[in-house]
Amino acid sequence: MRKKYSVLVIAGLLVLSFLTGCASANYNRDLVMGIVWQQQSGEYPALCYQAFNSGKEYVMTLSGQGRTAAVLDIDETVLDNSKYAAWMVVSGKPWSAEAWEQWCNAASAPAVPGSLDFANFLSARGIEVYYVSNRPASTTGSTISNLKDLGFPNADQDHVMLQEDTSDKAPRLGAIRSQGYEIVLLAGDSLEDFESFTRRWPDTERRTWVDSQIEKFGVYWLVLPNSVYGTFESAIRDGYYGLSAKEKAQARLDAIEAWKP
Numbered sequence: 591m592r593k594k595y596s597v598l599v600i601a602g603l604l605v606l607s608f609l610t611g612c613a614s615a616n617y618n619r620d621l622v623m624g625i626v627w628q629q630q631s632g633e634y635p636a637l638c639y640q641a642f643n644s645g646k647e648y649v650m651t652l653s654g655q656g657r658t659a660a661v662l663d664i665d666e667t668v669l670d671n672s673k674y675a676a677w678m679v680v681s682g683k684p685w686s687a688e689a690w691e692q693w694c695n696a697a698s699a700p701a702v703p704g705s706l707d708f709a710n711f712l713s714a715r716g717i718e719v720y721y722v723s724n725r726p727a728s729t730t731g732s733t734i735s736n737l738k739d740l741g742f743p744n745a746d747q748d749h750v751m752l753q754e755d756t757s758d759k760a761p762r763l764g765a766i767r768s769q770g771y772e773i774v775l776l777a778g779d780s781l782e783d784f785e786s787f788t789r790r791w792p793d794t795e796r797r798t799w800v801d802s803q804i805e806k807f808g809v810y811w812l813v814l815p816n817s818v819y820g821t822f823e824s825a826i827r828d829g830y831y832g833l834s835a836k837e838k839a840q841a842r843l844d845a846i847e848a849w850k851p
């Protein structure tokens with residue numbers, strides 16, 4: 591009888607520890623190293639400055655004829671959202687449209703290092719600055735406030751183009767061109783900021799394509815660093831967004847290539 595009782599107690603404890611383990615599993619902790627790098631390292635701002643310095647050099651080679659425009663992505667290109675990602679880690683809550691909108695509406699994101707100076711540089715050289723982003727259109731007012739408070743040029747309804755119906759940026763770039771502008775430069779932290787057709791590709795194809803576009807980076811396309819989030823994550827596996835947090839964590843682990851000593 592005592593033995594049976596002990597077995598029951600042990601089984602109970604095992605179930606309890608399993609349940610506690612489930613409740614405390616915070617897969618957002620995978621974001622920590624990327625956030626620390628973005629918020630604390632000197633290398634993060636150095637890479638941002640490198641991208642924008644490269645863009646300035648390129649812009650100075652342009653003849654300045656005709657109507658020219660530059661298209662800047664917003665998140666992790668001109669606005670730093672690392673505090674939102676850090677909130678996900680601290681709260682353990684998954685990404686959600688509601689919380690993301692709340693963060694955008696707080697309009698308190700700091701500028702990405704060098705981005706403000708770069709946008710003003712473009713503007714001073716007569717290049718029309720547009721902000722094309724997949725933030726939801728419902729956050730247009732607060733995004734404009736955030737950009738305006740930081741001193742960004744053209745922070746208005748005509749130049750801040752957020753996502754209405756599609757995440758594909760090509761139609762919005764088309765709308766800018768249809769106003770008679772030649773887009774001379776794009777800046778972003780994600781490949782689809784440059785060519786939207788890459789957005790559904792797996793990472794292997796994205797990397798092959800990048801290798802075929804070498805001469806454009808740092809010239810016509812400025813790439814900003816973002817190791818915290820991006821399409822690269824969902825591109826590791828088909829149907830990634832449909833996976834549970836635990837399965838996503840496993841898919842990320844499966845994606846790394848390890849040394850086998």
Ligand SMILES: [Mg+2]
Pocket residue numbers: 663664665666667778779780
């Ligand atoms: Mg972005």
